[in-house]
Amino acid sequence: MREIIAAIFIIMGIIVFLLSMFGVFRFKYVLNRIHAAALGDTLGLGSIVVGLMILGTDFFAGAKLFLIILFFWLSGPIATHSIAKVEILTNKNYEERVRDK
Amino acid sequence: MGEKKSVWEHLKAWVDGEEVILDADKYIVNRSKREKKNWRRNFSMEYIRGNVKLYRFLSIAISVLFIGIMLSVVNDLPEFGNPANPADNEVMERYLESGIEETGATNFVAGMILDYRAFDTFGEANVLFLAVMCVVLLLKKDQKNYSAKEEQENREDDFFDENEKRPILQIGGKLLAPLIILYGIYVILNGHLSPGGGFSGGTIIGAGLILYASAYGQKKMQTFFTFRTFTLICVGGLLTYCACKSYSFFTGANHVGFEIPKGIPGHILSAGFILPLNICVGLIVACTMYGFYALFTKGDI
Incomplete structure (x- = not known):
């Protein structure tokens, strides 16, 4: 039973990663692309690590995996936010923001 | 000198002394500068779009060539897991056996x-x-x-x-x-x-x-x-x-x-x-x- 729940979580994470990779290559504009990339970094990685936590029996291994989630959920959105802010502040081309090419 | 001659014929005539340039100074002043050929060709988008098939063929050919080179190199590598390989010689054995004793590092x-x-x-x-x-x-x-x-x-x-x-x-x-x-x-x-x-x-x-x-x-x-x-x-x-x-x-x-x-x-x-x-x-x-x-x-x- 435990393995099945863990497998569901891990497969869900892999699907999210696939979608985010697809988005990074499909979209053309920076903000769309970082939206797609941040999806994989937070939700995909989070569900994969949750699956590994369910799979593992050791308590301390689970705690370390939880630290990994904490680190990525702290650092990933901050990095995304910084990139988006720089893009908004420096790109004066309004047409590029609105229309997709 | 009215008719067109090739470069070699000009050279032959010059060596034989049949052909000289009269008033060369004037000629040098007045001659038109040769156009510099642009060796760095700028490919326009139309040219590239017109030759998509050629580009596809070339890219595939280059990839196949490199894959072939890599595979032939891999083919020449020693067999994996063979105990007589150069990677499994006495140097690695020495490191694994007396590494801790000699360096003290785990x-x-x-x-x-x-x-x-x-x-x-x-x-x-x-x-x-x-x-x-x-x-x-x-x-x-x-x-x-x-x-x-x-x-x-x-x-x-x-x-x-x-x-x-x-x-x-x-x-x-x-x-x-x-x-x-x-x-x-x-x-x-x-x-x-x-x-x-x-x-x-x-x-x-x-x-x-x-x-x-x-x-x-x-x-x-x-x-x-x-x-x-x-x-x-x-x-x-x-x-x-x-x-x-x-x-x-x-x-x-x-x-x-x-x-x-x-x-x-x-x-x-x-x-x-x-x-x-x-x-x-x-x-x-x-x-x-x-x-x-x-x-x-x-x-x-």
């Missing part, structure tokens, strides 16, 4: 790169130092290569650094940078016990410093990390490395009369010179990482 990689092949690692550290010195030479600001326009831009950058509010990045940097630097120190100090070592730990410390600098601005960074500390740490690390390794090589490279105690393998204070050498390499790598970032963003450390 991490064989650290024992190899910082004890058996310490000169090689010294060269790598020197390469890093040389690279950052070249960047300093090219990009550092001083009075000679510093114009008024750059000064103006710099002042604007400083103004933005001081007045721009970035609370998210600052809180994140405050929380994460100490943890990242602490983890880097752990990786360096445990280089002889667990995977890691000077290069990877130094890179982690450099990443933490870059995060702090990007969150709080270069001015706050300069309260504890100036160009003077940068040079002192780099040169001091290299000289310490050189002194340690010179001692062990001059007392006999095979550890004859080697006075530094090895300690018990697995303890933090063991493995002779590997721990201080790891610290030196880690400091140099961290300074190099942060130095590259600072020089490329602002031109000053």
Whole structure:
């Protein structure tokens, strides 16, 4: 039973990663692309690590995996936010923001 | 001379003395300059769109060619798992059997790169130092290569650094940078016990410093990390490395009369010179990482 729940979580994470990779290559504009990339970094990685936590029996291994989630959920959105802010502040081309090419 | 001749016929006539240029000075003044042929062809988009099939064929052909070269090289490699391979010869056996006894490090990689092949690692550290010195030479600001326009831009950058509010990045940097630097120190100090070592730990410390600098601005960074500390740490690390390794090589490279105690393998204070050498390499790598970032963003450390 435990393995099945863990497998569901891990497969869900892999699907999210696939979608985010697809988005990074499909979209053309920076903000769309970082939206797609941040999806994989937070939700995909989070569900994969949750699956590994369910799979593992050791308590301390689970705690370390939880630290990994904490680190990525702290650092990933901050990095995304910084990139988006720089893009908004420096790109004066309004047409590029609105229309997709 | 009215009819057209080829270049060889002209040359033959000139050698035979049949053909001379009368009033050559006038000819040289008046001759039209030969058009320079543009060897760097600019491919227009129409040209490329018209030849899509050719480009596809060429790209596939080049890929197939390289795949063929790679596969033929792989085919010539020794068979995997064969005990007579050059990779499985007595050198590896010697390292695995007497590595702990000779170096005192439970991490064989650290024992190899910082004890058996310490000169090689010294060269790598020197390469890093040389690279950052070249960047300093090219990009550092001083009075000679510093114009008024750059000064103006710099002042604007400083103004933005001081007045721009970035609370998210600052809180994140405050929380994460100490943890990242602490983890880097752990990786360096445990280089002889667990995977890691000077290069990877130094890179982690450099990443933490870059995060702090990007969150709080270069001015706050300069309260504890100036160009003077940068040079002192780099040169001091290299000289310490050189002194340690010179001692062990001059007392006999095979550890004859080697006075530094090895300690018990697995303890933090063991493995002779590997721990201080790891610290030196880690400091140099961290300074190099942060130095590259600072020089490329602002031109000053």
